[in-house]
Amino acid sequence: MDKLLKPLTALGKAEPLRETIGPWELVERVDVALASVAPRRGREAEVSAAAAKAGVPVPGVARAAEGEVFASFWLTPDMFMVEAPFASHEDIRPKLLAILGDGASVTEQTDAWVRFDLTGAGLERVFQKLCNVDLGAAPEGFATRTVIEHMGCYLIKRNGVTLYGARSMAGSLHHAIHLAAGTVA
Amino acid sequence: MLIPHPLLGPRDAQEFVYLGDAALIDRPDGADIPTMHDYLYLRDNPAGEHRELWYHEQGDRSWLVVTRNTVTHEILKVELARDVARAKGRSK
Numbered sequence: 001m002d003k004l005l006k007p008l009t010a011l012g013k014a015e016p017l018r019e020t021i022g023p024w025e026l027v028e029r030v031d032v033a034l035a036s037v038a039p040r041r042g043r044e045a046e047v048s049a050a051a052a053k054a055g056v057p058v059p060g061v062a063r064a065a066e067g068e069v070f071a072s073f074w075l076t077p078d079m080f081m082v083e084a085p086f087a088s089h090e091d092i093r094p095k096l097l098a099i100l101g102d103g104a105s106v107t108e109q110t111d112a113w114v115r116f117d118l119t120g121a122g123l124e125r126v127f128q129k130l131c132n133v134d135l136g137a138a139p140e141g142f143a144t145r146t147v148i149e150h151m152g153c154y155l156i157k158r159n160g161v162t163l164y165g166a167r168s169m170a171g172s173l174h175h176a177i178h179l180a181a182g183t184v185a
Numbered sequence: 186m187l188i189p190h191p192l193l194g195p196r197d198a199q200e201f202v203y204l205g206d207a208a209l210i211d212r213p214d215g216a217d218i219p220t221m222h223d224y225l226y227l228r229d230n231p232a233g234e235h236r237e238l239w240y241h242e243q244g245d246r247s248w249l250v251v252t253r254n255t256v257t258h259e260i261l262k263v264e265l266a267r268d269v270a271r272a273k274g275r276s277k
Contacts, residue, residue, distance in 0.1 A: 061192050062245075076245040077192065077265070132197055132243065144193070147200075147243040 010114035010170035021178060022185020024120035028174075029162075031085060033092040034109040037072075038079040043103040054099040056082060064143040064156045073143035073156050081109065081154070081164075114170035116177065119160035127161065129180035135161070149176045188251060189263050193244060200243035207236035207250045210270050232256050238266060 009016050009030050016028040039047035048058045057065035057072050059080050064073040071083045084092050093108040100106065118126070124136040131146040133155055138144075142157040151173055154164040165173040186198035206228050213220050229235075233256055239249045248266035253259070 077247055077267075132200060145244055145246070152243075 010167045011174060012171075017174070019178075021181040022120075023122060024118055024126065024181055024185070026174075026177065026181070027117045027119075029115040029117055031087065032110075032115060033084045033086045033089040034081055034113060035092045035096055036075060036079055036081050036107045036109050037096065037100065037104050038107075039104040040102075041078070044078065047100055047103040050100050050103065056096070056099060059143065062142060062144055064141050064158050066158075073154065075145065075154070086110070112167055113164045114167045114173065116163045116165075116174070117160060118163065118177070123161055125184040126177070126181045127155075129184060130176060131155065148173065151176075186258060186260075188239065188249070188260060190241065190244070190247075190249065191263055191265055192247070193241075196241070196244060200241060201249075202240045202242045204238040204240060204248075207238050207266075207269070209238060210250075210266065210273065210275065234261065 006014060008014065009028060011017055011028065016030045018025070018027050020026075037047070037051075051058050055067045056070045057067040059065040059072045059074040061077075062074055065071065069084060069088075072080050073083075074080050082092065082096060084095075089095055090110075092110065093106050096106045124134075127133055127135040130148045131153070133144060133146050135157060138157050140157055144155055146153055146155050148163075148165070149172070151165055151169050153173070156162040156164075163173070163177070187195040188198055188201055189195050208224075211224075213224050216224070233254060234252060235255050236250055236252050239251050241247050241249065250264045250266050250269045251260060252262040254261065
């Protein structure tokens with residue numbers, strides 16, 4: 001039985017991908033739990049106050065925010081994504097509901113996404129090939145939704161770049177990044 | 186063309202999808218058939234200022250009401266469609 005029911009990464013492997021392309025390092029992250037939070041209309045301030053009290057940062061428009069345990073990034077008006085360590089927060093939805101009560105809709109998102117972290121100098125060159133975001137002009141902590149080769153992604157400029165894409169397209173997204181980085185490495 | 190998104194600043198028009206006349210917000214719910222027919226099929230085609238609905242498909246996926254001059258392509262005003270709709274008492 002010990003060979004069955006092994007968790008696989010979004011790329012179908014037993015271990016997360018880690019590779020070096022030119023000056024850049026690409027790491028697949030599987031240690032992050034995710035949930036989206038949408039405050040109900042008229043209760044935004046109440047949700048922000050409850051979140052702040054419990055150490056859940058609420059991001060500004062097109063920004064990412066970091067707390068001690070929780071981090072978050074902006075998705076769209078009145079919705080943001082909360083990140084937390086998977087090991088301690090696999091059940092992130094009930095944990096957030098306990099903090100936010102019924103003031104917000106909380107949806108677990110952990111297994112919907114593949115996350116790639118890219119680090120190294122000159123990442124602007126890669127993202128000039130990949131998407132519309134002007135990474136060089138964007139401030140640290142910038143977060144936006146964008147499209148890479150027809151795939152909707154969330155891009156966060158945070159100690160390099162964090163990229164969330166649909167888990168079902170993990171292979172295609174990795175291929176796009178690998179190819180673009182290879183041409184400008 | 187750049188569209189100055191009210192939240193995100195100037196974004197390339199390539200990121201947006203165009204729907205059409207912003208009068209679509211004023212759906213005459215419960216109206217008689219001729220009124221509904223006019224709402225569905227009749228559009229003005231002004232040479233000049235036009236209020237239109239644009240969708241930020243490759244961005245935050247918000248609907249915008251863009252006031253644009255169809256002759257010069259100058260963009261005069263951009264609002265979040267939900268603000269426009271709520272100001273008219275819709276989407277309660």
